[in-house]
Amino acid sequence: MSEALPIRVAETRLGILNVFARMPFRFGAVTIHAAAQATLEVRIETRDGAGACGYAADFLSYKWFDKRPERSPQEGSADLIQSIEAAATAYKDAGFSSAFAHWRDLHRGLEQQSLDRGYNKLGGNFGVSMVERAIIDAIGRMTGQSFDRLLRGPILGIDEPSVFADLQSGSLAAALPPDPLTRLSLRHTIGLVDPISNDDVSADDRLDDGFPESLDDYLESDGINFLKVKVSGDTDADIVRLRQIWTAVEKRGQPVSLTLDGNEQYASIGQFAELMQAIRAHPDLSDFYNAILFIEQPVERSAALGGALDPAALEIIGKPLLIDEADGWTTAFEEAVACGYSGVSHKNCKGIFRSFLNNALAASWNKSAGQKRYFLSAEDLSDLPAVSLQSDLVSVASLGIPHVERNGHHYFRGLDHLSHSEQKSALLNHGDLYRQQSGTIGLDVKNGEIDISSLQVPGFGFATPPNMDRMVNVNDWSFDMLEQGEQT
Numbered sequence: 375m376s377e378a379l380p381i382r383v384a385e386t387r388l389g390i391l392n393v394f395a396r397m398p399f400r401f402g403a404v405t406i407h408a409a410a411q412a413t414l415e416v417r418i419e420t421r422d423g424a425g426a427c428g429y430a431a432d433f434l435s436y437k438w439f440d441k442r443p444e445r446s447p448q449e450g451s452a453d454l455i456q457s458i459e460a461a462a463t464a465y466k467d468a469g470f471s472s473a474f475a476h477w478r479d480l481h482r483g484l485e486q487q488s489l490d491r492g493y494n495k496l497g498g499n500f501g502v503s504m505v506e507r508a509i510i511d512a513i514g515r516m517t518g519q520s521f522d523r524l525l526r527g528p529i530l531g532i533d534e535p536s537v538f539a540d541l542q543s544g545s546l547a548a549a550l551p552p553d554p555l556t557r558l559s560l561r562h563t564i565g566l567v568d569p570i571s572n573d574d575v576s577a578d579d580r581l582d583d584g585f586p587e588s589l590d591d592y593l594e595s596d597g598i599n600f601l602k603v604k605v606s607g608d609t610d611a612d613i614v615r616l617r618q619i620w621t622a623v624e625k626r627g628q629p630v631s632l633t634l635d636g637n638e639q640y641a642s643i644g645q646f647a648e649l650m651q652a653i654r655a656h657p658d659l660s661d662f663y664n665a666i667l668f669i670e671q672p673v674e675r676s677a678a679l680g681g682a683l684d685p686a687a688l689e690i691i692g693k694p695l696l697i698d699e700a701d702g703w704t705t706a707f708e709e710a711v712a713c714g715y716s717g718v719s720h721k722n723c724k725g726i727f728r729s730f731l732n733n734a735l736a737a738s739w740n741k742s743a744g745q746k747r748y749f750l751s752a753e754d755l756s757d758l759p760a761v762s763l764q765s766d767l768v769s770v771a772s773l774g775i776p777h778v779e780r781n782g783h784h785y786f787r788g789l790d791h792l793s794h795s796e797q798k799s800a801l802l803n804h805g806d807l808y809r810q811q812s813g814t815i816g817l818d819v820k821n822g823e824i825d826i827s828s829l830q831v832p833g834f835g836f837a838t839p840p841n842m843d844r845m846v847n848v849n850d851w852s853f854d855m856l857e858q859g860e861q862t
Contacts, residue, residue, distance in 0.1 A: 378531030389845025402637035416508035428512025457501030472531025496702030511834035549737035551774035561600035563781035584812020607639030636672030647687035683714035752778035768835030788816035803837035
């Protein structure tokens with residue numbers, strides 16, 4: 375096919391699966407013990423009546439999209455469901471268009487709808503991204519093309535200048551690596567209540583579920599070479615914890631690179647600079663500081679893009695800064711660069727076309743600057759196998775980002791949340807990515823890396839569609855089911 379494929383969204387179906395953590399995950403001001411994973415099925419049709427189904431999945435991460443303390447987890451989950459349903463309705467009403475044109479023409483109106491109901495643009499784009507991903511998966515399955523091939527061809531109808539006048543047609547594909555990556559290094563998350571050494575886990579609390587628990591465990595068993603370290607906003611407590619982390623790294627005796635995640639815990643860049651000054655001044659943390667690659671979203675999103683970052687604070691910090699939660703709309707990366715940031719995170723939950731347009735913008739700016747100053751990082755929303763994890767990994771492979779934060783396999787036990795048939799299918803079709811482990815199936819991490827060669831399949835990175843019938847229909851699900859520990 376040598377031209378864009380017009381499609382329409384004919385039907386959608388939304389299912390919910392309750393998933394329970396093997397260990398608590400604390401980031402920012404919230405600790406997660408369980409979460410609801412939403413899976414969206416979208417049936418598309420072409421003008422000649424041909425049809426195909428595609429799928430997208432993600433957690434309803436209620437305290438990441440909207441961190442207002444007055445919003446309850448129940449309200450936050452309902453907001454995200456409403457975002458998906460609003461996007462599904464808008465797409466169904468839109469008639470025939472290319473996948474890219476659907477996204478371009480609909481997402482700003484859905485952002486405004488989200489604002490009108492008291493939510494935010496980031497959360498509004500979550501629903502858009504779910505439909506967007508499912509459409510791309512369906513088109514890939516219909517045409518027999520992998521995600522990477524779709525990006526480099528005409529079928530999706532990518533039209534860069536219609537969104538960013540400074541980009542030329544074809545710049546999105548031109549910014550991609552010659553081929554998608556086949557191996558990725560994992561950047562292991564260290565949450566704010568994660569055990570660092572085995573001594574931090576008492577005999578009574580130890581899970582003994584066949585999977586690593588402490589940072590010591592992961593460094594030894596998985597050979598991790600990249601870390602993502604959460605900081606809390608309490609400088610004294612953070613310094614103590616960072617020293618513990620670095621002691622574990624030095625005990626291993628292998629070099630490690632790391633990133634810091636502020637998770638919006640600071641009101642200003644100046645406040646965050648106080649932590650960085652304390653790190654730089656501490657004699658035990660000089661190597662820790664030197665190992666930092668970049669720093670993610672230290673400033674609360676409402677202030678992050680409020681104006682130029684303080685040059686004195688940037689001098690103290692001395693590391694590239696990127697936005698994550700502040701990346702809530704299409705031009706956010708441009709606005710961030712104007713303020714003094716260098717990077718932006720990629721997460722499928724924020725939008726596929728947006729991430730790849732950001733990648734094209736970074737390539738264009740770097741060419742003008744004559745150096746690689748602007749960049750995308752690959753971050754996590756506790757992506758779980760198979761749909762959410764593999765779709766995100768295949769996106770990172772096409773972006774050419776060599777290391778990716780992955781924490782779903784840390785806080786949740788392998789593929790336990792899937793049915794036995796889904797687990798078997800994942801292992802059969804993607805045996806490079808998974809392995810048998812302690813009575814279940816988990817990621818096959820070797821020397822800190824995963825092999826993702828098998829993800830170049832028709833669709834969005836996963837060979838077998840999810841089993842929608844074992845999920846609870848969204849109309850029958852309630853947050854009380856999650857709180858009461860009900861399996862769905």
